[in-house]
Amino acid sequence: MSGGSFYQRDRQWHPRAYDPAYKTSVTRSPQKALIALDNTLSEMTGPVFGHDTLGPLDDDMILNFAKDGEPIGQRIIVHGRVLDEDARPVPGALIEVWQANAGGRYRHKKETYLAPLDPNFGGCGRTISGPDGSYRFRTIKPGPYPWPNGPNDWRPAHIHFSIFGQGFAQRLITQMYFEGDPLIWLCPIVATIPDKAAIERLIAPLDMANTVPMDARAYKFDIVLRGRRSTLFENRMEGN
Amino acid sequence: MVQSLDRLKESPSQTAGPYVHIGCTPNFSGIEGVFPQDLGTSMLNDGAKGERIRIVGRVFDGVGTALKDAMVEVWQADANGLYPSPQETRGTADPNFTGFGRSAGDMATGEFVFETIKPGNVPFKDGRPQAPHVTLWIVARGINIGLHTRLYFGDEEAANAADPILSRIEHRSRVATLIAPKTMEGEIATYRHDIFLQGEKETIFFDV
Numbered sequence: 001m002s003g004g005s006f007y008q009r010d011r012q013w014h015p016r017a018y019d020p021a022y023k024t025s026v027t028r029s030p031q032k033a034l035i036a037l038d039n040t041l042s043e044m045t046g047p048v049f050g051h052d053t054l055g056p057l058d059d060d061m062i063l064n065f066a067k068d069g070e071p072i073g074q075r076i077i078v079h080g081r082v083l084d085e086d087a088r089p090v091p092g093a094l095i096e097v098w099q100a101n102a103g104g105r106y107r108h109k110k111e112t113y114l115a116p117l118d119p120n121f122g123g124c125g126r127t128i129s130g131p132d133g134s135y136r137f138r139t140i141k142p143g144p145y146p147w148p149n150g151p152n153d154w155r156p157a158h159i160h161f162s163i164f165g166q167g168f169a170q171r172l173i174t175q176m177y178f179e180g181d182p183l184i185w186l187c188p189i190v191a192t193i194p195d196k197a198a199i200e201r202l203i204a205p206l207d208m209a210n211t212v213p214m215d216a217r218a219y220k221f222d223i224v225l226r227g228r229r230s231t232l233f234e235n236r237m238e239g240n
Numbered sequence: 241m242v243q244s245l246d247r248l249k250e251s252p253s254q255t256a257g258p259y260v261h262i263g264c265t266p267n268f269s270g271i272e273g274v275f276p277q278d279l280g281t282s283m284l285n286d287g288a289k290g291e292r293i294r295i296v297g298r299v300f301d302g303v304g305t306a307l308k309d310a311m312v313e314v315w316q317a318d319a320n321g322l323y324p325s326p327q328e329t330r331g332t333a334d335p336n337f338t339g340f341g342r343s344a345g346d347m348a349t350g351e352f353v354f355e356t357i358k359p360g361n362v363p364f365k366d367g368r369p370q371a372p373h374v375t376l377w378i379v380a381r382g383i384n385i386g387l388h389t390r391l392y393f394g395d396e397e398a399a400n401a402a403d404p405i406l407s408r409i410e411h412r413s414r415v416a417t418l419i420a421p422k423t424m425e426g427e428i429a430t431y432r433h434d435i436f437l438q439g440e441k442e443t444i445f446f447d448v
Contacts, residue, residue, distance in 0.1 A: 009447065014253050015384035022255075024382030027302035028437050032414075034447035037388075037405060041362050042375050043448045045325035046315060047340035055275065064274050085248045096279075098263025107271055108259045109347075110309075122274050124266045160256065160263055166327055168315045169448045171377050171386060175254040189255060192384045198252045224248045 004229040005039035006169045007085055015192035022188045023149050039169055044228075046168035049094040051128055058126045061097075061139035065122030072118055073102025073140030075216035078176070078204065081133040082163065085227030089133030093225070096126045096162040097137065104145030104155075113145055138216065144183055156183035156190065165225040176221045179205045253386065256379035258309045265311070265344045280313065280342025283356045287336035290319025290357035294430040295391065295420070298350045299378060302438030306350040310380035314341045314354055314391075316373070321360030358393065358429075364404040371399035371406065378435065388446045391433050394421040409444065417443045 017029035037043070057064040062071060078097075082090040100106045100123065103115035107123050121140060129135045142157050158175045165171070177184050184190055184203065193199050201224070210218035261269035265278040295314070299307040316339055317323050324333035324340075333339070343352035361369040374391040392400050400406055400419060409415050420431035435443045 006448075009250065011385075011447070013249055015255075017384055019384065022382070022384070025255075025384060026382075027305075028307070028380065028382035029302075029384075030387070030442055030445050031302075031438050032442050032444075034445050035409060037446040037448050038365065039448060040364055040370065040405075041323060041328070042315070042317070042370070042373065042390075043388075045323040045327045047324070047338065048326055049279075053279070058275065065271070083248060085250060087246075087248055096263045098259065098266075106259045106262060108262055108269055110258065122262075122266070122271045124263045124271060124274055126263075126275070160254075160260070162256070162260075162264055166325075168375055168377065169388075171313070172251065172253060173256045173260070173379050173386060174251050175257075192254075193252045198249065201249065201251055202254070224251045226250055227247070 005044060006167060006226040006228045009226065013195060013198050016194065019188070019192045022192050025192070039167075043169040044167045046164060046166060046170065048092055048166065049128065049164065053094070054126065054128060059137040061121070061123065061125045061137065064125060066120045069120050071101065071121035071140050073121075075138070076141050077136055077138050077210060077212065077216050077218040078159065078221055079134065079136035079207075079210060079218060080204075080221040080223060082129045082135065082165075082223045082225060083133055084165075084225050088227070089129075089131070090165055090225055091129055091131045091133055092166070093129040093133070093135075094126065094164040095129065095135055095223075096124070097139075097159050098124045099139065099142040099159045100145055102140050102143050104143035115143070115145070141178070149188055153188065154183055154186070156181045156187055161223065163223055163225065167228070170225045172223075172225060174223075175202060177203045178219060179203055253384060255381060255384050256311060258381040260309070260311050260379060261344050264342065268344045278342070280340050283339070283341045283354065284337045288357055289334050289336070290360075292428060293356060293358050294425065294428050295354040295356060295374065295433060296430055297352055297420075297433040297435060298345070299380070299435045299437065301382075307380050308345065308347060308350040310345055310350065310378055312343050312345065312352045313377045314356070315339060315375045315377070316356065317359040317362050319357055319360050321362045323362070361399070366404070368404050369399070369402075371396050371403035376435070383437075387437070388448045389435065389443055390418055390446070391431065392419045393431060394419050414444050417441065
């Protein structure tokens with residue numbers, strides 16, 4: 001089914017562009033109002049990536065950078081479903097993830113945190129959602145790390161997610177947090193989201209049913225992309 | 241209580257952060273051997289139809305400093321105005337053109353470059369042609385939700401003047417922030433398009 005335009009974004013639910021407690025947003029936030037643009041084909045279409053894009057270890061961050069052993073840290077499986085706002089599965093969604101290692105150190109030239117790199121951990125992975133919208137990948141639970149915002153700010157443990165749906169208007173980058181982490185409620189980046197219920201949508205619960213005994217724990221993280229209207233009321237009586 | 245609409249809320253956005261390149265362009269950021277090539281590096285092959293062009297620009301913050309940690313993505317139609325997307329119902333797009341590009345920008349200058357083709361016309365909802373344009377999506381540290389904007393072409397004056405989106409922008413002086421001037425750099429038509437996140441020259445961003 002090809003749909004119509006996407007439901008408008010609830011920008012009171014998403015984070016504010018300008019939030020002085022997250023200091024970098026001060027000079028990187030537009031000051032003028034966004035101009036409303038009814039979806040055209042340019043926003044309703046978007047790139048779709050096939051499974052031939054993926055290598056066999058792309059969804060396995062425990063193995064995809066392993067050199068002379070496996071990375072140090074808590075072995076976890078992250079799984080969930082990509083849905084739209086009508087709770088319909090979104091198949092074929094490309095999900096890219098990146099994260100720090102178990103000690104909170106990113107493999108990046110500009111990273112200066114004194115915690116060491118893990119020689120067997122790269123920190124990037126990707127996968128594509130299946131016909132029922134489900135996805136999973138394997139990794140090491142990332143550590144928290146300090147960052148130069150306030151004098152003593154620490155990011156909660158998190159995994160960054162970049163998701164392509166079926167239209168460019170669905171394009172989304174977000175972060176997954178871990179159930180029970182006390183740093184979540186202290187973090188100025190988390191707090192750019194004004195609504196506690198919205199923040200909770202980004203917190204993955206421990207999922208014992210999907211653990212692998214004596215191997216890896218599991219966390220469940222569902223992702224909701226924008227839903228789309230039926231085409232029925234857009235001068236296309238063929239509907240959906 | 242009235243009945244519930246039973247609809248889910250979209251997952252809220254968060255900033256891509258300073259290390260977006262680890263996940264989205266790992267080879268560029270020095271993590272090699274995981275993915276053979278960074279996604280969106282090449283938008284076309286030799287068989288692609290249409291005029292080869294180059295899009296070049298930088299993203300500036302509110303104090304005029306170029307961002308060196310932004311990621312810019314582009315999405316555009318092929319030379320015939322068709323999108324290489326399963327949602328495209330008007331025909332089959334050029335198989336030698338992906339329509340999608342992604343650039344991390346130069347580490348020293350922040351300059352992003354896309355080697356692409358000039359897109360054809362895509363219809364507006366009512367069937368009128370939109371002027372040729374490229375959709376851009378910008379994320380970075382300090383940007384809490386990705387910014388959508390468009391690039392229109394400086395040498396398409398008549399089409400731009402008739403464009404259904406450009407023509408209804410109230411503050412006419414801002415329209416120019418979406419139009420990239422054409423320069424010839426060697427043999428190739430180059431469109432220079434700087435993006436200003438904030439301030440006097442602020443680029444128009446859309447709520448799509």
